[in-house]
Amino acid sequence: MSEDHLLRGLRSRLGPSSLLGDDAAILSLPAEAAVTVDSQISGVHFPPGLDPALVARRLLAVNLSDLAAMGAEPGHAFLALSAPPAFDRERFFDAFVEACREWNVTLAGGDLARCDQVVATLTLIGTKPAGGRWLRRSDAQPGHDLWLGGTVGESAAGRMLIARGADAEEPAVRRHLMPVPQLALGRWLGRQSEGAAMDVSDGVAIDLHRLCRESGTGAVIDAEALPFADGFLDLCNTLAADPYELALAGGEDYVLLFTLPPGAQPPGCHRIGTILGETKIEWIREGRRRALPAAGWDHLKT
Amino acid sequence: MSEDHLLRGLRSRLGPSSLLGDDAAILSLPAEAAVTVDSQISGVHFPPGLDPALVARRLLAVNLSDLAAMGAEPGHAFLALSAPPAFDRERFFDAFVEACREWNVTLAGGDLARCDQVVATLTLIGTKPAGGRWLRRSDAQPGHDLWLGGTVGESAAGRMLIARGADAEEPAVRRHLMPVPQLALGRWLGRQSEGAAMDVSDGVAIDLHRLCRESGTGAVIDAEALPFADGFLDLCNTLAADPYELALAGGEDYVLLFTLPPGAQPPGCHRIGTILGETKIEWIREGRRRALPAAGWDHLKT
Numbered sequence: 001m002s003e004d005h006l007l008r009g010l011r012s013r014l015g016p017s018s019l020l021g022d023d024a025a026i027l028s029l030p031a032e033a034a035v036t037v038d039s040q041i042s043g044v045h046f047p048p049g050l051d052p053a054l055v056a057r058r059l060l061a062v063n064l065s066d067l068a069a070m071g072a073e074p075g076h077a078f079l080a081l082s083a084p085p086a087f088d089r090e091r092f093f094d095a096f097v098e099a100c101r102e103w104n105v106t107l108a109g110g111d112l113a114r115c116d117q118v119v120a121t122l123t124l125i126g127t128k129p130a131g132g133r134w135l136r137r138s139d140a141q142p143g144h145d146l147w148l149g150g151t152v153g154e155s156a157a158g159r160m161l162i163a164r165g166a167d168a169e170e171p172a173v174r175r176h177l178m179p180v181p182q183l184a185l186g187r188w189l190g191r192q193s194e195g196a197a198m199d200v201s202d203g204v205a206i207d208l209h210r211l212c213r214e215s216g217t218g219a220v221i222d223a224e225a226l227p228f229a230d231g232f233l234d235l236c237n238t239l240a241a242d243p244y245e246l247a248l249a250g251g252e253d254y255v256l257l258f259t260l261p262p263g264a265q266p267p268g269c270h271r272i273g274t275i276l277g278e279t280k281i282e283w284i285r286e287g288r289r290r291a292l293p294a295a296g297w298d299h300l301k302t
Numbered sequence: 303m304s305e306d307h308l309l310r311g312l313r314s315r316l317g318p319s320s321l322l323g324d325d326a327a328i329l330s331l332p333a334e335a336a337v338t339v340d341s342q343i344s345g346v347h348f349p350p351g352l353d354p355a356l357v358a359r360r361l362l363a364v365n366l367s368d369l370a371a372m373g374a375e376p377g378h379a380f381l382a383l384s385a386p387p388a389f390d391r392e393r394f395f396d397a398f399v400e401a402c403r404e405w406n407v408t409l410a411g412g413d414l415a416r417c418d419q420v421v422a423t424l425t426l427i428g429t430k431p432a433g434g435r436w437l438r439r440s441d442a443q444p445g446h447d448l449w450l451g452g453t454v455g456e457s458a459a460g461r462m463l464i465a466r467g468a469d470a471e472e473p474a475v476r477r478h479l480m481p482v483p484q485l486a487l488g489r490w491l492g493r494q495s496e497g498a499a500m501d502v503s504d505g506v507a508i509d510l511h512r513l514c515r516e517s518g519t520g521a522v523i524d525a526e527a528l529p530f531a532d533g534f535l536d537l538c539n540t541l542a543a544d545p546y547e548l549a550l551a552g553g554e555d556y557v558l559l560f561t562l563p564p565g566a567q568p569p570g571c572h573r574i575g576t577i578l579g580e581t582k583i584e585w586i587r588e589g590r591r592r593a594l595p596a597a598g599w600d601h602l603k604t
Contacts, residue, residue, distance in 0.1 A: 021516050022439050023371035023500050024338035024428065029331045036326035037380040037425060038413050044384075045415070069325035078339040080382075080423040082346075111340050113347075115419055121382040123339060123425035126326065137324050198325050214323050 010093060010107070025108040027076055027125070034126040034134065036066035042118040046177065047162050052088045053095035054168070054177050055120060060099045062201070063124040064181035065254040069199040071135040071190025072126030074183070076108040079122055082115035092120075103183075132190030135197035140215035140259040142277035144195065148270045149182045149256035152204055153236075153243055154229040156250025160239050172235055179254035188266065189258055197258035203251035209281055209294040211257065218276035221248075221292060223285035227270040244285065249295040312395060312409070327410040329378055329427070336428040336436065338368035344420040348479065349464055354390045355397035356470070356479050357422060362401045364503070365426040366483035367556040371501040373437040373492025374428030376485070378410040381424055384417035394422075405485075434492030437499035437560070442517035444579035446497065446561035449571045451484045454506055455538075455545055456531040458552025462541050474537055481556035490568065491560055499560035505553035511583055511596040513559065520578035523550075523594060525587035529572040546587065551597045 011021070040059045042048045060077070067074055077100060083089065089112070100107050105124070128134060140146075158166075158176030166173050182199075189197055196215055200207050204221070212219055226247045236243040259275050260266065273283075283292040313323070342361045344350045362379070369376055379402060385391065391414070402409050407426070430436060442448075460468075460478030468475050484501075491499055498517055502509050506523070514521050528549045538545040561577050562568065575585075585594040 023368040024336035024374065024426075026372070026436055027335050027337055028333060029335055031330060033329050033331055034326035035329055035378070035380060035411060035425075035427070037382050037411055037423075039382045039384055039415050039423070041384055041415055041417050041421075044417065066325040070328070072326065076337070078337060078425055080339050080341045082341055082343055082421055082423075109337060109339055111423070113341050113343055115343050115346065115421060117417055117419060117421075119343075119384055119417060119419075119421040119423075121339075121341070121413070121421075121423040123337075123380055124326075125337070134328055 027108060030127050032128060033075065034067060034070040034072040035123065036063055037121060037123045038063045038066065039119060039121040050177070052092035055118065056092045056096035057099045058177060058179065059120045059122050060096065060103065060105065061179045061181050062254060063122045064103055064183060065179065065199045065201070067124060067126040068181045068183045068186035069135060069197050069256055070126065071128070071132050071186045071197070073129050074103050074105045075125045075127050076106045077122055077124050078108060079110035079120070081110065082113040082119040084116055084118070085114060087118055129187055129190060132187065135186065135189055135258070137196055137198050137211045137214035139194065140196035140211055140217050140275045141194070142217055142275055143262065144259035144275040145262055145264070145271050146219055146221065146273040146275060147258050147260060147266060148227055148272050149185045149258070150253070151227045151229040151232070152200060152253045152255065153247035153250050154232050155179065155252040156246040157232065157235050157239060157241065159252065160241065171231070175229070176252060179252070181254060182256050185256055185266065185269070189256070192260060192264065195258055195260045197256055200253040200255055200257050201251060203249040203295070204257065205248040205292050206294045207257055208292070212279065212281055216279070218278045218280045219273055220276060221273035221283040223283055225270065225272045248283070248292065329410060332429050334430060335377065336369060336372045336374040337425065338365055339423060339425045340365045340368065341421060341423040352479070354394035357420065358394045358398035359401045360479060360481070361422045361424050362398065362405065362407065363481045363483050364556060365424045366405055366485060367481065367501045367503070369426055369428040370483045370485045370488035371437060371499050371558055372428065373430070373434050373488045373499070375431050376405050376407045377427045377429050379407050379424055379426050380410060381412035381422070383412065384415040384421040386418055387416060389420055431489055431492060434489060437488065437491055439498055439500050439513045439516035441496065442498035442513055442519050442561040442577045443496070444519055444577055445564065446577040447564055447566070447573050448521055448523065448575040448577055449560050449562060449568060450529055450557055450574050451487045451560070451571050452555070452557035453529045453531040453534070454502060454555045454557065455549035455552050456534050457481065457554040458548040459534065459537050459541060459543065461554070462543065473533070477531070478554060481554070483556065484558050487558055487568065487571070491558070494562060494566065497560055497562045499558055502555040502557055502559050503553060505551040505597070506559065507550040507594050508596045509559055510594070514581065514583055518581070520580045520582045521575055522578060523575035523585040525585055527572065527574045550585070550594065
């Protein structure tokens, strides 16, 4: 199937407002926009042979998670899809277009090519909600509480299950393959007057290092306060995995990691620590306080 | 080398205005922007093993060519680079940052991943020059002259030479590997009150079909008017290639294909035909008028 044929099919699905006809899409934009780009690659971010519909939804979700971390509303998307001829592009596009509708995203342009691996890259443009502010990594302040928007570690456990041949019906596998971007939480945070935010993509530890580096602060995490999904500890037992290693260094959780002044009550979130004035980053487990290394996805892979 | 290390290196090269610190880049934008995305893939768009500096420059050039085709000024760039560990990312980035400076592009964000093939995807945001208009494919009108901004066919000949082991010093190989985006011509066209434009990426024939489809017109090309580079006919002889096939179906010329009302004199350009009211697309060679099929890159590859 040629690129022209696919694009014609996409345009007919997207309707008369489709922006896919020119060398570039012309967008009407607000004065400021948030722009992010992220790829999903077979054998790296998802198992080869994964249902193209899941690849499409995951691609959109991880990019939306970046917009959530900025307090942004989804806007326009630009898709570059490189894949072998056997990859079911129609199924990918059907799922992608449906997911765009669900999340209020307009697919405005793209590029199709052949490649031995599936490499899907999405650029997403977001806007600032009325009355909101952009969330930055650099706005953490000593004395702020440190929060997580949801449970961590389960996605890494799901990745281990997939490597052992588990199917997509396992809750941890679903959590890994189908992250849910925390856009509502990002909007809520954007209405608060203070605080930093980012999303946990590579792992709480390395991502916390990044947040603290941008803010010029340190932090301390209470291991007992880390939020775990139901059944996560049993699953770690089965996998012979350290739940704290998965929670802190597993990554791909796609929940928000953020700071707020003491006393704030973000809905459905978990306070896991405190921002420090000194630039050290530590965690406390069973009463012992130690350095938290910036280990993440790369670390787990070796 | 880790993504964090590379990003820190990039930020230090880009200076304090760097936008690489957050989950998304915050851009100040005009009310309208042109956005394009294009990939360069090893073994598809360039030979495996090509100097990473050339890959970087080609990636930027083909995307800038899309902005030229819209009459846009270059603005911000977002880079997704997926490559094997052996790929020299430092060399790629050095060349990319230098090329961005030359063309007035601000690298504002990106994503790095590993992949067996080199897959480099760039999203470019352009703005409309003061006093200009956006160039669209849909603005061709019957009676307009059809123009090319430069010679065609030489890039395809260069691709054939590369397949035969030629080095990068051959002019046709240089033309293929290092296209020059026609941004100045795009700006000039944007100051004219009428006319359609696009860039020739897949070949004059298929791209003309696209332009005519968007405009609801047809066209006729005079083969004798097609502009060839010095030495192109001799080179075709050596390659046993039909110069008209390379010129019409070779692709990757990255010159502008555009229309203007009769009497216009675009600087340094070549009038090759006329836009028709009927939707047929034809070419005249040695006095014989025949249909011009929408054959392009795909066609040549089989």
